[in-house]
Amino acid sequence: MKIDHWLKENTFHHGSYWDFRHMVDAKERQDLSISLCIPTLNEEKTIGKEVVIFKSELMSRYPLLDEIAVIDSGSTDNTREVASSFGADVYLASDILPEAGEKRGKGENLWKAIHQLKGDIIVYVDADIKNIHPRFAYGLVAPLIYRQEIKYVKAFYDRPLAFSTGIRPSGGGRVTEILVRPLFSLFFPELTAIIQPLSGEYAVRREVLEAIPFPIGYGVETSHLMDVYKRWGLEAFGQTDLDQRVHRNQPTRDLGKMSFGIIQTFLSRIKSLGMVPDLPDLNSTLRQFQSRDGTFEQVEYEIVEEERPPMIEIPAYQKKFGRHL
DSSP: OOHHHHHHHHEEEGGGGOOHHHHHHHHHHTTOOEEEEEEESSOTTTHHHHHHHHHIIIIIISTTOSEEEEEESOOSSSHHHHHHHTTOEEEEGGGSSGGGOOOOSHHHHHHHHHHHOOOSEEEEOOSOOTTOOTHHHHHHHHHHHHOTTOOEEEEEEEOOEEETTEEESSOOOHHIIIIIHHHHHHHOGGGGGSSOTTOSOEEEEHHHHTTSOEESSTTHHHHHHHHHHHHHOGGGEEEEEEEEOOOOOOOHHHHHHHHHHHHHHHHHHHHHTTSSSOOOOOOOEEEEEEEETTEEEEEEEEOOOOEEOOGGGOHHHHHHHTOOO
């Protein structure tokens, strides 16, 4: 599929999906169930508003969502209590599939949600969105309801950098533009059509989610795009313009750690896909420097992008959903 054609046919705007009643009717005719998953770790300041808005507008007023679930990594603040008090189903990631053991990372939460939630479609929404709006859910699930051939819908938006004095109307998406887009340009040119490949908001059909592996850390979104593209092609993707997203921005040092994990996942993928003949064993230590009292000292981080297998390979999942390899 040519990029220009895909951009024209598979890029949407949430404003096109204003008729909620029509959307719900189409969902019900197909007998679809839709689950919203919000992965959390210490998000007590924003999680309550997210749950209230999604529940009031997309469950009570219009029955688009069948469940709203928080999958928590072990918050030490009141995230779980706040989410539960406003009506979300709240789960500790460590309590889901306990026989598989406990790992820490956002990707782990997303993976375990596939087993815990019941939806034919799962929409993932980050918990730190300050300008939360129902469009962050309906804008992503609508293309899946109306276009059967689309399997995976990514969000894109203006991502302003938030400062104490207000909003600067540019910037954001730094790891995408500095790292992921150049890598995709070299190895997967068609994937450069996806405007924000690292966006934390996306909706996916269950049959896709259960069939792909999940890195537990920073590389999960990048690996998803590579795996879905190789198996189903660019035509399986859609993307929706959600206008603007205001959230907590990370310092550059933390983005370095994120980039290190993403590169590990990317290299592992191109090796498993047979795109490079061989790779040496990869170092898992990231070294950064900081200045203290006029001298530089090094700080080392051990970052290993572990990976969960496709959920369809897990016996407990096969039994629960009656699905098999």
